[in-house]
Amino acid sequence: MAPLHQSASFQLLSLLSLAPHSWVAAYNYTFNPLEHLGRVSPYFEPRDVQPSNPSTPQGCTVARAALLSRHGAINVNDDDFEDWIQPFLVKFLNHTGTDWSSIPSMSFLADYQSPITPDTEPETLTKIGEFEATELANNFAIRYPSLKTPSKIWASSPNRTFDTAQAFAHGLENPDQPIEVVRVNEGLHDGANNLVPYQSCPEYREEGIRIATPFRELFTKPIKARFNALAPVFNFTTVDVVGMMLLCGYEFAIQGSSPFCNLDLFPPDDWLGWEYTDDIRYNYDVGYGNYVSGPVGFPWVNATAQLLFAETADQDMYVSFTHRTLPSMALVVLGLFNNTAFVGSGPGINESLPIDRINPHRAWRTSNISPDLGNIVIEKLACQGSYGFDDGEYYRVLANNAPQAIPNCSSGPGWSCSRSGFEDLLQEKEERYYGYSKWCQVDYDNSTDIVTFYQHYP
Ligand SMILES: *[C@@H]1O[C@H](CO)[C@@H](O)[C@H](O)[C@H]1NC(C)=O
Ligand SMILES: *[C@@H]1O[C@H](CO)[C@@H](O)[C@H](O)[C@H]1NC(C)=O
Ligand SMILES: *[C@@H]1O[C@H](CO)[C@@H](O)[C@H](O)[C@H]1NC(C)=O
Ligand SMILES: *[C@@H]1O[C@H](CO)[C@@H](O)[C@H](O)[C@H]1NC(C)=O
Ligand SMILES: *[C@@H]1O[C@H](CO)[C@@H](O)[C@H](O)[C@H]1NC(C)=O
Ligand SMILES: *[C@@H]1O[C@H](CO)[C@@H](O)[C@H](O)[C@H]1NC(C)=O
């Protein structure tokens, strides 16, 4: 086994902050590929753009909070396995005629054995995914000591989301007071009232992978040329390169290390190209490039705002687990990570993500927004004596524990949004996005535009 593989062995404490594959050049340039893995990014809390303080703002206490999270790390996703990883592994396993051990950056392939086999049951939460979900819950208990432990949390129906919720519950519950995980159906005719509303929306279409194709070809072209110069007989294709890059993420999710994350194999610029391809893809799938993102995300944002606004509520914490889609769409509703937010009527949202070069100034970054366990939290703050601010109720949004200023509503403590500002914002978003069934052109007659499962399920 290659030395780098061994040196990158998994340590629990290293997961969140340290870089197991940091690359230190002579002039102290460092790069951690794990923070640029796009859709297979492990959980991390990005601090590089603006390291704002996640602590509760001075003079405020958290009165109630809602968390919406993607499931934790999984062993492999169905489509990624079938479309990229499996074809690469089959080709690799059947390949003869290349002496891998003579190619320094690929020598690990001489005795490589993937933890993913043709018999792997995809979409399964890994031990690392379980550990991180429990740890997120521990962090929650530490961050919000004044909030009562909830009696229920919610998860969409598949095992990976439900199991993530169970692991989170274990990190939060007291032994004598178990938390119930409510399984919310994830069907095709459920309207807005669930945690995966895009599935019941016939107008939801995933165009991203097609739109990102030219850029995928562009960034993999020099990689293929380089690999084929080293191992001409193998004939590396785009599928092989993508399969190998995905293996970095999934193997890390399974065993805490992967030889495919080695920067001798894929140096930093390769990962930046990979990451940008996913930013294009998910912008068009679940972000600002899909016109139903706002309408599909709005019902959850509204229902959550109402739970937080209410004078009294059943619980202090509303915690929900789903896939990347809903948190991303909720961010669109709130106007966060909008590539064009600061250029106004300048270049359109599509021009902000060109497909022939990287826009390094983009705000929409999949690795930062929806890593495994990627989450958003909306806090209801009760503030008194916060110097320079009126006493009262404020709302603050955090994405992966990084506070975000809502466009047009950030004049409160810690750039939070006042109660009346948040109500106005919601009103504005209602005018823009309300009408799930109409926007989605639902073709079944029992749809609903409103989320009610937090009060009543089923
Ligand atoms: C590079 O990092 C090392 C160790 O942190 C430090 O001692 C050295 O001064 C750094 N060199 C430069 C040029 O910053
Ligand atoms: C494996 O390689 C052999 C010889 O090159 C070829 O005939 C066969 O079709 C390959 N099988 C697969 C599954 O690729
Ligand atoms: C989901 O989990 C249950 C309970 O652990 C298990 O019996 C079932 O086989 C799993 N389903 C899938 C599709 O993996
Ligand atoms: C509509 O009916 C179908 C079939 O009975 C059911 O599965 C679905 O949950 C219903 N949708 C809503 C929003 O009640
Ligand atoms: C390499 O693979 C590509 C894509 O499958 C194929 O079109 C091409 O003919 C192959 N080249 C060689 C030399 O086998
Ligand atoms: C917002 O949510 C509340 C509570 O579920 C609901 O009564 C109201 O109709 C919703 N408003 C909109 C515009 O969806």
Ligand SMILES: *[C@@H]1O[C@H](CO)[C@@H](O)[C@H](O)[C@H]1NC(C)=O
């Ligand atoms: C993104 O920002 C631009 C510029 O401020 C604005 O016109 C647009 O409405 C925003 N998009 C969304 C979906 O909020």
Ligand SMILES: *[C@@H]1O[C@H](CO)[C@@H](O)[C@H](O)[C@H]1NC(C)=O
């Ligand atoms: C951006 O691209 C999408 C997908 O191609 C398209 O549907 C949409 O109309 C475009 N938006 C603008 C403002 O050009």
Ligand SMILES: *[C@@H]1O[C@H](CO)[C@@H](O)[C@H](O)[C@H]1NC(C)=O
């Ligand atoms: C911010 O407010 C201005 C003026 O009310 C409005 O024109 C603009 O659309 C708002 N921007 C966003 C992102 O909501």
